[in-house]
Amino acid sequence: GAVVSQHPSWVICKSGTSVKIECRSLDFQATTMFWYRQFPKQSLMLMATSNEGSKATYEQGVEKDKFLINHASLTLSTLTVTSAHPEDSSFYICSGRAGGQETQYFGPGTRLLVL
Amino acid sequence: GENVEQHPSTLSVQEGDSAVIKCTYSDSASNYFPWYKQELGKGPQLIIDIRSNVGEKKDQRIAVTLNKTAKHFSLHITETQPEDSAVYFCAASGLSGGYNKLIFGAGTRLAVHP
Numbered sequence: 001g002a003v004v005s006q007h008p009s010w011v012i013c014k015s016g017t018s019v020k021i022e023c024r025s026l027d028f029q030a031t032t033m034f035w036y037r038q039f040p041k042q043s044l045m046l047m048a049t050s051n052e053g054s055k056a057t058y059e060q061g062v063e064k065d066k067f068l069i070n071h072a073s074l075t076l077s078t079l080t081v082t083s084a085h086p087e088d089s090s091f092y093i094c095s096g097r098a099g100g101q102e103t104q105y106f107g108p109g110t111r112l113l114v115l
Numbered sequence: 116g117e118n119v120e121q122h123p124s125t126l127s128v129q130e131g132d133s134a135v136i137k138c139t140y141s142d143s144a145s146n147y148f149p150w151y152k153q154e155l156g157k158g159p160q161l162i163i164d165i166r167s168n169v170g171e172k173k174d175q176r177i178a179v180t181l182n183k184t185a186k187h188f189s190l191h192i193t194e195t196q197p198e199d200s201a202v203y204f205c206a207a208s209g210l211s212g213g214y215n216k217l218i219f220g221a222g223t224r225l226a227v228h229p
Binding site: 004006034042043044046049093102105106107108111 | 149151159219
């Protein structure tokens, strides 16, 4: 299957700072990338969908000014959590989907802890 | 919009037994149904998927069945092994806001005991 990487795998930051998470498709071109958030023992919650070169589409209830998404190339998308607060602590997972395909391939996730 | 329900939430089996996880969906327009396995602290891994023009698909010990009329699909794992222990998520494709996206079930925590 296709491979998606995320960096960093875990990050600890102070409240009020910003954190950037990178998502890369290593062996395919991800026309569309998705960002999810997962709390312990819960399902994946879609935060936003981004198409290469376009603005991201955010799900209801997700603040676009707080979770900045950039999808500048077919292999890279970034999620920046701005002015992070302890309630933003979670497991963030990205996925990539090639053009014309339905299958989403997920990255390994990034665990964020905001102190 | 699409809604996916998944049962059971937890499943405990003995090694060698079969495990079955069931999902129902609400949007009859959904046409793609993947299953993901998520191990602790890792991202979900696609294990099998099925499209609406197929009723059943098998890959070694894993099989998925789809009943479009009843709008439900199931994951079958035979000859379970301890390494099958994980959380399994079903999903259905759905169109929302002009984008095709996956709607996930709540997950099933499978424990396979030696």
